[in-house]
Amino acid sequence: MIRTIQFNDQNLTINTPGFLSFRSTLKEEFGIRENSHVRCSLFDTKIVKQDKYCVEIKRIRVLLTKDCLLLRAADPSCILISIDLSCTAKVIATIRTQYQPLFRIACRRKDSAWISSNKCITLVDIKGNVHDTVTTPCQHLPQDISVTRQKEMIYSDSVSRAIKIIKCDKSKTLISTPWKWEPLGLYCTKSEDILVNIRKNRKHRIVRYRGKKIIQEVYKDKSNNLIFRKGSYVLMLAENNNGDICVSDLNAELVVVVNRKGGVRFRYDGAQAKRRKSFDPRCIVTDFRSQIIVTDVYNDCLHILDQNLNGSLLRCVDNCGLYRPYGLCLDDKGRLWVGLPMTNEIKVIEYQT
Incomplete structure (x- = not known):
């Protein structure tokens, strides 16, 4: 050799x-x-x-x-x-629902997903059949939903300052956040930690829970500046295969990516896409290639970023009739489920070969 x-x-x-x-x-x-x-x-x-x-x-x-x-x-x-890096995305299913708004989607298995609408969280399959519905005790709608490694549904209740888990069609408190800090965005990691966006006085942090204990807080960079802009919008979260935390920060109109230690790796502002309207990032996921995918409501498209090239834009998915895309999740087959609140539809999209 x-x-x-x-x-x-x-x-x-x-x-x-x-x-x-x-x-x-x-x-x-x-x-x-x-x-x-x-x-x-x-x-x-x-x-x-x-x-x-x-x-x-x-x-x-x-x-x-x-x-x-x-x-x-x-x-x-x-x-x-x-080499041609472009690939035409295609819609393989359109799920018409009676639920509004379709702001949050969390894939459970290859052909089903939980959707959050008002106080209800509903499990639907790719054909539109309803398999379960749970009415949460939230005063308002759940701020975010996620699925654990054991395929159990959790959601954030900002009013009660709790992350709750659904067991036997009932909600039980899993985690209580610190005093006056509201839990918003959620993500269950492969290591079974839970990432939570918490907010107080319009200031945002991301905390990592292991069990009921906070083991990491992300909110300042090495220069002691705030990483996330003050604002009322939820920070949507995902974790990449290399441990990066990927954040959709609508308050700053940015995607912010920090490494596993909390240091800022890069920020993406949507300018590379050269769209007519300002970047309006909402829900975010990562795939098996470590690509970062985020919905852009104002521009009716998805942005796909390469985490290995400092967040360079690979391409936009804008050929699938995505009118005001918001909710987003990735199923076990690598397909995107995109929630369209304006039409009460979910489009399931194959976007890579």
Whole structure:
């Protein structure tokens, strides 16, 4: 193995054209030791322009764009490859409901989701059949809903300062937030922690609960400045595969992404999408590729961001008749369920190959 990597290293440095005609010798390499210690060539990635991303390995440079498929090797020291990153999204189901407003959706399994409307939380399947309805004791509507790893429904009740769980069609208090802090946005993580947006005097924090104990608070950056803008709107939450906390902050009209320690990684303001109206982010999810997806009410579309490229816009989904999209969740098949409050519909969308 070491000999092969040294050979590849030499080719990448002085024999770039030979790299193109390489043929695998895998059949000759059986019997490799399990604990071989080798030093592999490093590679780097960077943004070249708004829609162009560059990967470099030695003198090989691969450029990804959204334009077309192109292979050009006129310059032997540089290989330019453009790959089509666009993909047409399609609606595979439209669920017409009698529930309003469809501000919150939480997928339960591959073909069903909980929806929150007024004081009721209802379980519907992809064909529109109702499987369960729970009337919550909230004075107002639940601020947000989420599903635990055990597929149990939880919701935030801002008036009673509680995160509640539904068991046997009844609501039970799971967590009580600190005095005068209202619980708003919710997200259940893969590690079974619960992320909660809490608000007091229009100031926002994100706290991480493990059981009933707060183990993390996110609200100031390393310069001691507030990360989230003061305001009355709920911060919608998601956690990415690398532990980043992704926040839709409508008060600032931004998507804010912080790392697992609470440090700001980047902010996205929607300008890359070049839409006519101002960015109006609402619900947010992440997928298995670690892409960040957020609904944009004013511009009738979804923004899909790449978390590995400092929040660069990959594309917008605007071809599915999404009029004022708001609620959003991702099911076990990787499909988006998008709530449309103006028409009382949920559209289930396949958006990636």
